Amino acid sequence: MTTNKGTLASRLAGLTFFVALSLAATTAQAIFVRTAVNYRPVARAVVGTAAVIGTAAVVGSVVRSLPPSCSTMVVNNVPYQHCGNAYYQPQYSGSQVTYVVVNPPQH
């Protein structure tokens, strides 16, 4: 989806620290901006993108978007995404859905 996180994040290292997940690069991030003071339009989230990482997903890591070809499964009323060998559990990071890599859910 978005492949520009790493570069910009490092370019704007000074700014990105402040940009917690809720201030990820989305329209609402900026709409959410607390007026002038905290506005960081081009600063990037500290989370990665699964597709960009491209290597084996590490349990506990957080991504903002899923790799292609995932299937949804619900275990104990918890929705998971099964993508390749990895399982992702959605969560709200700030007001935005991110996915944390988890161990295979136990049925």
Add this chain to the structure above:
Amino acid sequence: MRMLSTSFAAATALALAAPLAQAKPEPAKPAVDPAAISALQKMGEYLRNQPAFAVQSRATTDDVLPSGQKVQYGGTVDLKIRRPDKMRMDIAGDRRNERMYYDGKTFTVFGDKAGFYAAFPAPATLTELKDVLEKRYAIDLPLADLFYWGTEHDGTAAITGATRVGVANVDGFMTDHYAFRQKDVDWELWIEQGGRPVPRKLVITTTADKTKPQHSMVLNWDLAPKFEDQLFTFVPPANVHQIEFEATRRANGNGNGNKGGRPQ
């Protein structure tokens, strides 16, 4: 004739030069015009005195592609507030769609496209909620800062430049146009003239980035709204799942004895 025109030209030149010559000794306008700061404070006070309101924000936001090219996204936020303990927000953007609910007991964020929601037992007032949202959940409430001008929590200290630019018509409302500067950010605010000093437009320019991206909002206010109570309470539709906040998950799972660390 020639003489006349020459002397006329000379007189004109003198007349044009005179104001310049006079202007020189005048003291320079202070970088921070107290009247501009005062306008911010009056706006803040007026907003704080509204028991209920609905405001719609139409926003555009610049982003920068890896190539360095600037692109613009759009979106709207509909915010409904009834003090002291009701809030509803509907966000619809190019990259985002979600709703937030607060009914004095529970705060919920719901992404209808994703089909997920997360909730926590909320404090009793909007003021406390804002604090919890920011500190614990990394959720900033839109426009909230506008309400703090004129309080000890405002951003006056950071302002290095403040001036009134002039008068402008925003969506049919006559406004005073102000420009402010602070570190890394220039911003402009259009405040309605007359007895309702609400912000009608806001433009923020990030000067720290060489592309100087902007975020712009035009605000439409309803200061006498009629809200049904059910607006503020989230009722999960069928086929949506409740998920956790990352903050809650980390608090529960990091083994530091914070188990069950639900916010209050």
